[in-house]
Amino acid sequence: MRSSIRFLAAASFAALSLVSGAAMAEDKIVIGTEGAYPPFNELKKDGTLVGFDIDIAKALCEEMKASCTFVTNDWDGIIPALQAKKFDAIIASMSITPERLQKVDFSAKYYNTPPAIAVPKDSPLKDASPESLKGKTLGAQGSTTHANYAEKHLNAAELKIYPTADEYKLDVAAGRIDGVVDDIVVLTEWVKSAEGACCKILAPLPVDEEINGKGAGIAVRKGDTELADKFTKAIAGIRASGKYKEIQDKYFDFDVYGK
Amino acid sequence: MSHALELIPPRPAPPEAYRQVTPARLFGFALLALWFLLGLALLGMMVFNWDTEKFVKYGPRYISGLGVTLTLVTTSIIFGALLSLPITFARMSKNRVLNTLSYVYVYVFRSTPLLAQLFLIYYGLGMFRPQLEQVGLWWFFKDAWYCGLLSFALNTAAYQAEILRGAIQSVPRGQHEGAASLGIPKAVTFFKIILPQALIVALRPYGNEIILMIKGSAVVAIVTVFDLMGETRYAFSRTFDYQAYLWAAIFYLAIVEALRHVWAWLEARLTRHLKR
Amino acid sequence: MGGLSSAFGSIWATFLDLFDPFCGRFGIFTLFGDGSLLACGVDGWGDEIGFGVKITMALALATLPLGLIIGFLVALAAQSEEKSLRLSAGVYTTIFRGLPELLTIFIIYYGLQMLIQTVLAAIGFEQRIEINAFLAGMAALAIVNSAYSSEVMLSAFRAIPKGQYEAGAALGLSRTKTMLLIVLPQLIRIALPGLNNLWMILLKDTSYISVIGLSEIMRQTGVAARNTKEAFFFYSIACGLYLLLAMLSSFGLSFIDRWAKRSEVGR
Structure with missing residues (x-):
């Protein structure tokens, strides 16, 4: 029953979807994540995304006053998908490494675990x-x-x-x-x-x-520093407002932000 | 009654209507230009993004991946060929049970995807470790390469059995009867008279099957084998450079084209007595 | 208007509820899967897998006509008198018959999107064109399929005697009409066995699209297998479903075969 309705939905977006230029504008951000990396991000059976990354992303979007939509993508194709503009940012526990920095830009870290x-x-x-x-x-x-x-x-x-x-x-x-x-x-x-x-x-x-890099950050397309800076600022914002701690305590009993 | 009194003297054929520009030619040239541009763009990408460091780092890995792909395909084709013989005979036998069993085998393996068969063998049978250890087969199923080999051999056996059966049945009945009338034993008839003729018919489909196997073997990359595709995915995951896939494409195209040419030569050579 | 469409929607939903072969009132998973791993709803994976089957079928059915049309055009080019057309058709079939399907799919999924993006940016069109996994899969499979089907159609073209074209010309038909009215009907009949085979290959090749994240049979059973750790069970289900689709197809194909051969009966 539920699946048949979803099928109709899937069939209707099978048409070439033309996302308007507004997706590039500041108030709408498409966020890519993996959805197979609990407890950071996980796609539940009923289609909902849960996890630390997801909650942080939602908090950041709220902080930035942006409306965010989530897209899941397999991990090994997640950077190419970002480059191909399937989404604007990756919030999927991606570590900031020199190798990746050659292809994408990062915000500051939002957590760091060994x-x-x-x-x-x-x-x-x-x-x-x-x-x-x-x-x-x-x-x-x-x-x-x-x-x-x-x-x-x-x-x-x-x-x-x-x-x-x-x-x-x-x-x-x-x-x-x-x-x-x-x-x-x-x-x-x-x-x-x-x-x-x-x-x-x-x-x-x-x-x-x-x-291992300097912790997990938010990846954006190379040169999209404006968006990266916004995320960096928003991370500082939720850390200051206590929102970060609230989310962290929901998942962990220790400090994931690292020193 | 009227008839021509004066014959028209012979004239040269009218000049061939020579049209320089036909729509087909225009279109053909446009397409060629498109291919040329695409090739140039890819070449340009490779030249301008050339990175000797990457080449030195990943080049040898590609070669080793190529080796893995080739050994895997060769071994599974050989084992598949061996396995296909009993299946073919069972398929042609008059015994109902054997016939049905082999039919079901061929049908199942030909109508399910190789990917599903590989996953069933690798992840599915991986669950039965205690049982497999008991019968002493765990070393085999533990290794992804062996699992790939098993699923490829089982898969190609089904296809090869059908190829062989078709070829054997394409040999005219008269050949059997001729041999029988000369008093040649059945086994000798089969190996010396029927099989050589059948194999010539089967040559081309066998070539196609090998090509399909080379292409299909790329799926082992998903179960952690570092074949050509696996190395490609590895290189891509480290560099995020599309050239990784381009190189893989070049390698696969080269193998397949080489094989096709070898096969065309082989076919021309083996059927030269049939040429009139 | 909204009322009408929602009324239509609810009728459609009731229809599906009754006749959905997997999770409808009389669906196989509803009847036999209850309480097991294959139950419909949040407890089992029946509805997810049923959804996967539909996507697989939709993908194969949507790809087939595309593949056949491209294949026909390529075959047409390959038997043309124009050398440049023959050459470009040759390049096409060489490339796409030689590449593994998996590689073609990766290249199309990421490459095509980047190509479109670059071209659009070059002409100053700053919109985002999203190619989802379904479309990318369709494009990739259609290309692979067309390379094969062009071969089948090319040999069918060669089986049609030149006299047929000449007869068309003698009747004063234009070249397009000769092709559509005289050659094509014969071509289809000759090529049908080969095309049947291609459909089966296409059906199996849809499994490769799972690697770019389309929720078809392989993907859905894979997710179920990893979540429940019942890999053997779910991959067997996957094989069984492909087998079922193949059987249904051979049933349908034999019907088409008989229809195509109806004029030959009695000979």
Whole structure:
């Protein structure tokens, strides 16, 4: 019943949709996110987007007095989609890294958490040192800082790259890979949930600023500094007004903004 | 009664109506110009965005990806060919059960997407780790490359069985009867008389199947194998540079075109006795 | 006006409620999936997967005519007397038959959007043209499909004797009329078996569009598989649904086949 109505809606936007130039104007911003990275952003089964990123984005838009719409896009195509103007900004826990800065511009960070490594509960791994990782296989999501980190610092192990976090979770649960590298918050939430019952956090990993960047920021098209500055200002605004803390406390019991 | 008394003397043929500009030619040139511009734009993109550092960094990875793609396709074609033989015989046998089973096999594998088959084998069977460990097959299903190989081999076996069956059935009945009347045993008839003729018929469809397999093999990139497509996605994820896809396109086109030319040569060579 | 359309909408909704094959009153997931993973509504994935099937079918059905028309034009160019036309058709088929579908889809999805954007910006048109996954998928699949169908039609063109064209000319028909009234009807009949095959390929190729985020069968079952960790079950369902679509298609296609061959009966 619900699906049939959605089908009609989908069929009607199958016509080439001409979004008017107003989308570029200041009061309307289209925000791209992934929707598969709980607890930061997650597309629920009923089609609603929830998560820390989403709440922050809504608060920022309110602060900027802009009306925002959300679009989900697969992670590995999210920067090309931004460049192709499918949306104006990415709020999807994207770390500000030198590599990405060559292609997009960023606002200031809106949170910063370190990476970690998670392994199955019965794993023989004791630590994340090169000696113990030798001959093991690690998983990470593609196009992420975590994949790059594993490639540089954990290169004693073989690295497998997955399109979404859900897929490496399936594979580590199945025992195909010996561990996964991702954001510590994401992994902590996951091992707490029923799906992550297979696994535990082995250790947080030391941050390499060259790779992990200076925290997660809001990506905009190269040269769109005006929008980036607005977001930066709005982040400072919600931090000052207490709105940030309110959202943070809803999800976490620690400070995600970092020092 | 009237008849021509004077014959018209022979005249040269009228000059050919030579029209320099026909709409078709105009259109054709416009299209060619479009292709040329597109090619030039792509070339320009590659020249102006040339980055030796990236080339040195990702070039070898592309080559290794190419190697993975080629070995994966070759191995699955070979295993598929071996598997297709019993299926073909079952398909042509008069035994109802065998016939139905092989028909169902071919039908199922030919009418579901390769992507779905691969996911079913990789993620689906991945759930049965304890059972697979018990029968000692987990090492096989643990590895994404083997899973890719298995699903490709199963898939191509279904297609190859149909190709082979069609080819064998295309050999005229008279060939069987001729062999029988010469007192040649059935097995010898099949291998020395029927199969060589059938394989010539099957040559072209086999070539097409290999090309389809090369193209289809790109899906293993989604289950973490670093084949040519996997390396492309990797390079793209690191550089966000569209050239990554352009290079992949060049590689795939080169393989497919090379194969097509080899196949055309092979066909011309093998059928030269049929030319009149 | 609003009242009328909402009245129409509610009639349509009632109709779908009754006859939706998946989650309608008599849908398979309603009848057999209740309480299981395939239930309709918020608890199960029945409605999501049913939606995926509809998108897959809509995509394949929308792509087919486009692919056939482009394929016909390419075939027409490939058998033209004009060398430049033959050459450009050759370039087209070489490229799009040689590229993996997955790659073509990526290139079209991101490349086409950027191309349009650049061209529009160059002529000073600052509007945003959004190509959604459905349209990009349709374009990519139509291109891949047309490269194949042009081959099928080209060989069908060659099977039509030159005398047919000459007969058309002798009757004083224009070239367009000869093509439409004499050649095309024969062409369709000759090409039909090959085109049937292409439809099956197209149906399967729609699965590739899942990688650019269109909610078709593969995508929806994949999401369900990852959420419930029941990968084997949901990917089997996906295979089963494709099988079902293939069976339905062969039923429909055999009907068309019989219709096309109706004049040959009795020979």
